[in-house]
Amino acid sequence: MDFELKSLTAEQAASLAVDALLVLVPDSLPKTTGKAALALLDLIANAVQHGDLDIGAGKCLACYRPAGFKAARVVLARAGDASAASVRKAVAAGMASLKLPQVKKLGLVMSLLPDSGNAVQAALMACADATYVYTHTKPTAKARHLQRVTVGVATADAVRSGFAAGKAMVTGVEMAKEWANRPANHATPSLLADAARALGRKPNIKTEVLGLKEVAALKMGAFMAVAQGSAEPLRFIVLRYNGAAKTEAPVVLVGKGITFDTGGISIKPAAEMDEMKFDMGGAASVLGTFAALAELQPSINVVGLIPSCENMPDGLAVKPGDVVTSMSGQTIEILNTDAEGRLILCDALTYAARFKPRAVVDIATLTGACVIALGALRSGLFSGDDALAQALHAAGEHSQDLCWRMPLDDEYAEGLKSNFADMGNVAGRAGGSITAAKFLQKFTGELAWAHLDIAGSAWKSGAAKGSTGRPVPLLVQYLLDQSVAPRAAKPTAARKAKA
Numbered sequence: 001m002d003f004e005l006k007s008l009t010a011e012q013a014a015s016l017a018v019d020a021l022l023v024l025v026p027d028s029l030p031k032t033t034g035k036a037a038l039a040l041l042d043l044i045a046n047a048v049q050h051g052d053l054d055i056g057a058g059k060c061l062a063c064y065r066p067a068g069f070k071a072a073r074v075v076l077a078r079a080g081d082a083s084a085a086s087v088r089k090a091v092a093a094g095m096a097s098l099k100l101p102q103v104k105k106l107g108l109v110m111s112l113l114p115d116s117g118n119a120v121q122a123a124l125m126a127c128a129d130a131t132y133v134y135t136h137t138k139p140t141a142k143a144r145h146l147q148r149v150t151v152g153v154a155t156a157d158a159v160r161s162g163f164a165a166g167k168a169m170v171t172g173v174e175m176a177k178e179w180a181n182r183p184a185n186h187a188t189p190s191l192l193a194d195a196a197r198a199l200g201r202k203p204n205i206k207t208e209v210l211g212l213k214e215v216a217a218l219k220m221g222a223f224m225a226v227a228q229g230s231a232e233p234l235r236f237i238v239l240r241y242n243g244a245a246k247t248e249a250p251v252v253l254v255g256k257g258i259t260f261d262t263g264g265i266s267i268k269p270a271a272e273m274d275e276m277k278f279d280m281g282g283a284a285s286v287l288g289t290f291a292a293l294a295e296l297q298p299s300i301n302v303v304g305l306i307p308s309c310e311n312m313p314d315g316l317a318v319k320p321g322d323v324v325t326s327m328s329g330q331t332i333e334i335l336n337t338d339a340e341g342r343l344i345l346c347d348a349l350t351y352a353a354r355f356k357p358r359a360v361v362d363i364a365t366l367t368g369a370c371v372i373a374l375g376a377l378r379s380g381l382f383s384g385d386d387a388l389a390q391a392l393h394a395a396g397e398h399s400q401d402l403c404w405r406m407p408l409d410d411e412y413a414e415g416l417k418s419n420f421a422d423m424g425n426v427a428g429r430a431g432g433s434i435t436a437a438k439f440l441q442k443f444t445g446e447l448a449w450a451h452l453d454i455a456g457s458a459w460k461s462g463a464a465k466g467s468t469g470r471p472v473p474l475l476v477q478y479l480l481d482q483s484v485a486p487r488a489a490k491p492t493a494a495r496k497a498k499a
Contacts, residue, residue, distance in 0.1 A: 001067055001128060001131070001144060001146055001147060001148070001149065001170075002147065002148045002455075003124055003148075003149050003151060003158070003163070003166075003167050003170075004148065004149070004150045004151065005151050005153070005156050005160065005163045005271045006150055006151070006152050006153075006156060007122075007153065007154065007155055007156040007157075008107075008150075008152025008153065008154075009111065009230050010039075010041060010110065010111060010112070011039075011040075011217070012041045012152070013040055013107065013109045013130050013152055013424075013437050014039040014040050014068055014069050014070070015070050015193045016070060016071065016107040016109075016150065016152070016392065017070050017071075017105075018070075018071050018073065018105040018106055018107040018150060019071065019072065019073065019077070019103045019104055019105045019106065019186065020071055020072070020073035020074070020100075020103045020105075020106050020107070021069065021071045021073070021074045021106075021107040021109055022075050022077060022091065022094040022095065022098060022107070022108050023040065023044075023074065023075065023076050023077065023109040023112070023381055024077055024078075024079040024082075024087060024090050024091070024094075024108075024109060024110050024111065024112065024113055024123075025044055025053070025076050025077065025078055025079060025112060025215045025415045025472070026078075026079050026080070026081070026082045026112060026113055027055045027056070027078065027080055027090055027480055029041075029044065030110065034179055035331065036415070038068070039066075039067070039068030039069060039408040040068075040069075040109075041070075042068075042297040043063065043068075043074070043076070044076060046193055047061050047076060053076055054078070055076065055078060055080075056080060057078055057079060057080030057081075057085075057086035057089045057090055057356065058077070058078065058080075058089040058090055058092070058093040058170070059077070059097075059098070060075055060076065060077045060078070060090075060093050060094050060097065061075070061076045061092075062074075062075045062178065063075070065078070067435035069106065070405055072083035072434040073100075073103065073430060075094045075097055077090040077093055077094035078090060079092065079113060079358040081475070082113040082114055082116070082119060083119070084116070084118045084121070084122040084384045084398075084400055085400060085414070086120050086304075086361045087110075087119040087122045087123050087126070087216035088115070088122040088123070088125065088126040089126075091108070091122075091123050091127055091130070092129070092130055093128035094389070095127060095130035095131065096145075096251055097144070099130065099131060099146075100145065101142075101145050102281065103145060103146060104145055104146060104147045104148070105146075105147065105148045105149075105150070106127075106146055106148070106150070106490075107149075107150050107152060108123060108127060108149055108150065108151045108152065109152045110123060110152060110153045111152050111153055111385055112153065113153075113154075113155050114154075115153055115154050115155050115158040115159050116159065116162070117158070117160075117161055117162020117163065117165070118162055118398060119159075119162075120151060120153065120159045120162045120163050120166060121162045121163070121165050121166035121169065121399070122166075122400055123151065123166070123471065124149075124151070124166035124167060124169070124170055125166060125169055125170060125173070125400070127146075127172040128173070128174065129173075130321065131144050131145075131146045132144065132177060133176060133282040134177070134178070134466065135180055136178065136181070136186065137182065137183060137186055139454040143375060144236060146230075148182045151163065156396055157184055158238070159374075161215065162238055162350060164295075164296065164478060165296065165476070167295065168293075168295040168296045168476065169292055169399070169472060169473045169476050171192075171291050171292055171295055171375055172288035172289055172290075172291045172292030172468075172473075173288060173469030173472045173473065174288075174469065175195075175284075175288040175291045176281075176284040176285050176287060176288030176470075176472050177284075177286055177288075177466070177467040177468070177469040179192065179195060179280070179283075179284040179287060179457065180277075180278050180280065180281050180284040180467035180469075181250040181389045181447045181467045182277070183277055184259050184260035184276075184277045184310070184385040186389065187259055187277065187280065187311055188232050188259055188310075189233065189234055189235040189257065189259055189290065189308035190232070190233065190235060190276055191256060191292075192235065192237065192259065192280070192283060192306065192308050193209040193235040193308070194286070195239050195287055195449070196209065196237045196287060196290075196304075196306070197209065199287065199290050199291060199294065200239070201213065201368060202291075203297065204241055204243055204293075204294075204297065205239065205240065205241050205242075205290060205293070205294055205295060206239070206240045206242070207237070207239055207240075207458070208237075208238040208240075209235055209236070209237055210236040210237075210238070211233060211234070211236075212233060212234055213331070214229075214236070215234060218327055218347075218351065219325070219327050220236070220322050220325055220326070220347035220351075220471075221324045221325040221327070221347075222325075222326040222327070222332055222344065222346050222347050223236070223307050223309070223327075223347040223348070224312055224324075225308035225318040225324040225334065225343060225345045226258075226264075226309055226318065226337075226340045226343050226344050227310070228316050228317065228318060229265075229310075229311070229312040229313055229314045229316050229317025229318065229343075230263060230309060230310035230311070230312040231312075231314075232259070232305075232309070232310050233256055234308065235257075235281075235306075235308045235309070235311040236305075236306070236307050236308070236348075236351075236411075237243055237257070237302070237304070237305070237306035237307075237308060238305060239286070239287075239290050239302075239303065239305075239306075240301075240302075240303055240304075240468040241290060241293045241294075241300075241301065241303075242301055243293070243297060243298055243299050243300050243301060243302075243483070244260065244300050244301045246301075246482075248300070248301050248470055249301070249304070249355075249356055249357055249358040250300075250301035250302055250303045250357050250358065250477075251300065251301070251302050251357060251358055251359050251360075251361070251479060251482060252302075252303045252305060252355055252359070252360045253286050253287035253302065253303070253304045253305070253306075253360075253361055253362075253363065253475065254282075254285075254286075254305045254306075254307075254345060254349060254352060254361070254362040255280075255282035255283040255284070255285055255304065255306045255359065255362070255363050255364070255365070256280065256281075256282035256283060256307070256341045256344065256345055256362070256364035256365060256366065257277070257280045257283030257306045257307055257308030257309070257344070258279040258280055258308070258310065258311055258314070258340060258341055258344070258365075258470075259275075259277070259279070259280045259308060259310055260276055260277055260310045260312075261276040261278065261310075261311045261338070261340065261341075262310075262313055263311065263313070263337065263338035264277070264311045264312065264313050264317050264318065264337030264338060264340060265313050265317055265318070265337045266320060266337040266338040267322060267338075268338060272293065272461070275459065275461060275465070277460040278365060278369040278458055279311075279341070279365050279453055279461060279469060280308065280364045280365075281363075281385075281408075281458030281467065281470075282362070282363035282364040282365060282454065282458075283306045283308055283362070284378055284405070284454075284467065284469075285363050285454070285458075285470070285471055285472050286304040286305075286306055286363065287304075287306075288469060288472040289302075289304070289309070290302070290304055290477045292472065292476045293476075293479065295401055296476075296480070297448075298479060298480055298483035299483045299484075300482055300483040302479060303352070303355050303357070304352060305352060306348075307345065307347065307348045307496045308344075309344065311314060311337070311338075311340045314338075315422055317337070318331045318334055318337055319334075319335060319337070320334060320335055320337060321333065321334070321335070322334050323420055323421045324343075326346050326347055326350065326443070327346075327347040327350040327351065328344075328346070328350045328443055330331070330352060330423065330443070331421040331422045331423075332346075332421055332422065332423055332424070332425055333418040333420050333421035333423070333425065334424075334425050335418075335424045335425055335426050336425065339425045339426045339436070341364050341365070341366050342364075342366065342425060342436055342439050342440055343377070343425060345362055345364060345440055345444070346439070346440060346443040347361070347443075348381070349440060349444055349447075350443050351441040352445065352447070353445060353447060357447065358422075358446075358448065358482075359385075359388050359447075359448045359449070359450070359482075360444065360447050360448065360449045360450070361392070361449075361450045361451075361452065361475070361478075362449075362450075362451050362452070363452045363454060363471060363475070364451070364453060364454065364455075364486070365453075365454055365455045365458050365459075366433070366436050366451075366453045366454075366455055367380065367432050367436045367453055367455055368434040368435040368455060369429075369431070369432030369434075369436075370431070370432075370433035370453040370455045370456055371455050372435055373406070374456055375456055376400060376456045376460070377456075377457070378396075378403050378404040378456075378457065379396075379401075379403040379404075379452050379453060379454045379456070379457045379470065379471055379474075380401070380403070380404065380406050380408050380433055380437075380451075380452065380453035380454075380455075380456075381393060381396075381403040381405045381406065381450060381451070381452060382405070382408055382433075382434070382437035382450065382451040382452075382453070383405070383408070383436040383449060383450035384441065384449070385448045385449065385450065387448075388448050388449075388450050389405050389450060391478060391481060391482070392450055392452070392474065392478055393405060394481070395474050395475075395477040395478035395481055396471070396474045396477075398477050398481075399473035399474050399476070399477040400473065401470055401471050401472075401473035401474035401477075402472070403452060404436070406434060407434060407435065408434065408437060408438065408441065412427075412434045412435055412438050413427075413432055413435070413439075413442075414439075414471040415425075415430075415435055415492070416426050416435060416439055416442075417429025423442065425438065425439065427439075427457050430466055433453050433455075434481040436453070437451045437453070437474045439489070452471055452474075453469055454470060457470045457471065
C-alpha cells in the first residue's frame, strides 16, 4: 500500500479523484468561510444539525454520492480533540465501512485538524492496521484491496517528518505481523535467518547468521539447552544497521526467537497451544524495526540480536533439574523447561556486551504473569536505568505503542536462589514477570539495559487472532529520538536506582 502526502484545502478534498474520502472532523471545527469550502463544510454542518454526527472520537457517518464530491463514498469521522490517540480511533472507525473491493484509492482528509506529525503518524498506522490481510498460507484469503492513500493536510511541510516515520512504521509493523502470523513450519529459525539475510541487502544493513558450531564455540550453554530437543537447528542472527560514525556506540536490540514453544518436558496444556507460534514476537519486532530503519536511514548505529530455536519435548530435551552453564559462566538450574525464553536471552545479553553499547533493550513474549498484570494495552517495561526507562516510555506514548514501568527491587531475586547452581530459572508464581526480569538482569552487568515483556501486547486471541506487530512503533520512535539526542554518558551506580 502506497501513501502520498499533500497539502489539501477543503475545496480540493471535495474534488479529489478517489474511490472514497475519509474526512476527520474535530469536535471543535475551525471557522472557515468562503464558497470554496461549501461542499465539505455544508455536509458536516447538515450532519451535525440533524443529529447524524455526534461529538466524540470514533463517531462516524457514511454518505453515498453526496452533492459536490467526486468520490462516490464519503465517511465523516469525529477526531475528538485531534490528538494522536483520537485520530487513531477515528481512522479505525472510519475504515470499518471502507474495506470494500471498490475502494482502491482513498483520500484521508486531515485538513480540518491542526497540523501534527504525530497525528499523521497515528493515522497511517491505523489505516494500515485496519486493512492488513494475512495471505501466506491462506490462498483463499482476499488480499488488501486498498492500494493508495492520499493523506491531505493543511500544510504538508509541517508534518513531513511524522509522515515519513509513519510510513516506515507501517513497513516495520507489517513485516513483524507477517513473520509472527506464519505457522511454525513456515517460520523456522532457518527461515527467520533467511528473512534477516534479505534485510542485509538493504542500505547500511549487514547480516551474520551463526549456527550450532559457532554458538557452541561461544559457550552459549543456556541457549543450546533449549534447542537440543528440536530437530530444527538453532540460529543466532546478528543484524547491524550502520547509520552513524563507527566510533558511535550502538543501541542493541535483543529479540526472543522461540519459533514454537511446547513448554518442553514441562509441557503446556493443549488448549490454545497453537498460539505459541507467536512466541517469536520479540524476534519479529527486531526484524520489523530493521525494515523501518532501512527506509528512514537515521543517524544511529543499531545491532539486532535474535537467538532463535524451538522448545520441543523429545528424548534429547533438557529436563527439569538439569544444570547448564551460560555464556557468562553462571550456572542455571532449569526448574521449569517452559521458562525457556530467559535462557536463550541471557546468552544473547552476554553477547551484546561485546558491542560496548550505549543501551541494550530486549524484547520478549516472556511471561503470562505480565498479561495478568497489564493486560493487552501496555507492554511491561523493566529497567534499573532511569534515563533509558524514561526514553522508552516517552517513545511509547509518542507512538501510541504504550508500555508501563514495573519494579525491579533486589528482594524479588530471592526466589531465584538454588542449592545446585548459581540460580534457578524460575522463582514461583508471585511476581512472575518481575522475577523473570530479575533473572535477565543477572546477565547485564553494567549495561544500560531495559526489558520489554510483550506477552500481552504482541498478539490477539479469539476472532481477531493475529500478531499486532508491537512494539515496532515504540522501538522505531525510540531509535529516532536517540538519533537526534546527544550521546548519553555511561550509566553510573547513582543512575542505576531501583525502578
